[in-house]
Amino acid sequence: MRILYHLPLSPYSRKVRLALGEKRIPFDLRSERIWERREAYLAMNPACTVPVLTEDNGLAIADSAAICEYLDEAYPEVTLIGRTLAERAEVRRLACWFDGKFSTEVTRLLVYERHLKSLMGRGNPDAAAIRAGYQNLKPHMEYLGWLAESRAWLAGPNLSLADLAAAAQLSVLDYIGDVDWSVNEAAREWYARVKSRPAFRPLLTDRVSGLTPPPHYADLDF
Amino acid sequence: MRILYHLPLSPYSRKVRLALGEKRIPFDLRSERIWERREAYLAMNPACTVPVLTEDNGLAIADSAAICEYLDEAYPEVTLIGRTLAERAEVRRLACWFDGKFSTEVTRLLVYERHLKSLMGRGNPDAAAIRAGYQNLKPHMEYLGWLAESRAWLAGPNLSLADLAAAAQLSVLDYIGDVDWSVNEAAREWYARVKSRPAFRPLLTDRVSGLTPPPHYADLDF
Structure with a gap:
């Protein structure tokens, strides 16, 4: 299942949750205690920030702006970035x-x-x-x-x-x-x-x- | 003519200059004394930062990340963001x-x-x-x-x-x-x-x- 690693009070995690919700893309939400600097998480995102999105095909996307651009390209039915x-x-x-x-x-x-x-x-x-x-x-x-x-x-x-x-x-x-x-x-x-x-x-x-x-x-x- | 409003030591202006150069898109460079908060400039970019790119059709684009995304969409011959x-x-x-x-x-x-x-x-x-x-x-x-x-x-x-x-x-x-x-x-x-x-x-x-x-x-x- 698609996973979004997040923290509840991170505005960037919230932005991506809203984008996924508006696009009706299902996902599991997982809290990531970034201050523990988990090794597997650092491998996905050396900046060790939330959010990170992982897809079933293994693709891991770090940085909320990069995730939102990705979502609009991979799931273009509902666009959140506009047409022209x-x-x-x-x-x-x-x-x-x-x-x-x-x-x-x-x-x-x-x-x-x-x-x-x-x-x-x-x-x-x-x-x-x-x-x-x-x-x-x-x-x-x-x-x-x-x-x-x-x-x-x-x-x-x-x-x-x-x-x-x-x-x-x-x-x-x-x-x-x-x-x-x-x-x-x-x-x-x-x-x-x-x-x-x-x-x-x-x-x-x-x-x-x-x-x-x-x-x-x-x-x-x- | 296409104009890039910039400052020489702004890394964001430099990034856009490099992107325009790599894509071989001609442009005029204009220094913008952002600390003077020129009204016509504020109308294009209320954040009053450099760079801003203006096109001949009147389109003004503010924020270096937005400009680079725009350039890759409007002039896709040389892509700087990648294919997959x-x-x-x-x-x-x-x-x-x-x-x-x-x-x-x-x-x-x-x-x-x-x-x-x-x-x-x-x-x-x-x-x-x-x-x-x-x-x-x-x-x-x-x-x-x-x-x-x-x-x-x-x-x-x-x-x-x-x-x-x-x-x-x-x-x-x-x-x-x-x-x-x-x-x-x-x-x-x-x-x-x-x-x-x-x-x-x-x-x-x-x-x-x-x-x-x-x-x-x-x-x-x-």
Whole structure:
């Protein structure tokens, strides 16, 4: 069976779970304790990050962007990257925006400093980094709201990898209670639409020991 | 005419220049002073990073990974991503490795701390960050050497985006004199092969005011 090695609070794992779900590709989910640096896992992905996808024919694909490109090429019935060159450029620009810029400026600061750091025994949270994360979240929510208002979905008329990349980041922040959805109605309405898709349902039942999400996390009408 | 907005020491701009060169796609190069946040440029790329590629039909593509995917789809005669699904997965994994992991762990630390910081008037270099950059470079050179020894090119039998992404990062470090090529013979031999390709030639004539590269920078026999 196809296997996705993941961690529940990894936004990149979540993006691939959403992509597999939207494409209705069945898969088994396996937690990978990457900090143990398992040898067989390192052989598949020397960067030792999640996710990694393995296919029944033995193919192992590392890096969430490489996995999503692979899925769109191997299972093209439902495309998540778009049809025309212009659509595909816009989808990829925004997927990179959320995977890269948003993650660096917001998710990593908040998730690492507020939670992972103490779980990993690396000392106290850095208050300045947390403040920066919250500060950076504001313009990102505005941009998200602007995209959601100007277009049916973030990158254009169709749901795409851009929506999945954005929702993956935001769903992790939402799990740790860091998103104030009242600040931007268009962003909230867009997230409600993504959240109510069948592919999103498994993410809403994720639980991490020692970290309880706020009551609205799994609520479709938040 | 097709235009690539770039900066000479941006590894991502260099990667796209190499891709255009390998595909023999003509283009004009324009320096973009991204710190001035020009409005027309922000409209093409709200992230305000280089590179951006514009086509004669008005299409503007932002993000170097999106540009490279676009180039392989729009001009498929010379493929840089590979033919089979497995080849393409490996090329993209390694391109992401150098664009992401290598850049974060090495290039950004050394280029930012040793040069950009003072140019931008942001204070003194952080000695710990510079030390970390040099430390991290060692295992990366070993991995690069191992890939170069095991395969004809980094991702397999053909030159690919993986080679261009790696060479782009290393060429910037080489410009500032931070690569000791004597530490790994296989890596040096691979770089010599990439460096001698016609697509690489324009990068060797790049000059940044106030920053003179070491004599071996433009030397094909270093």
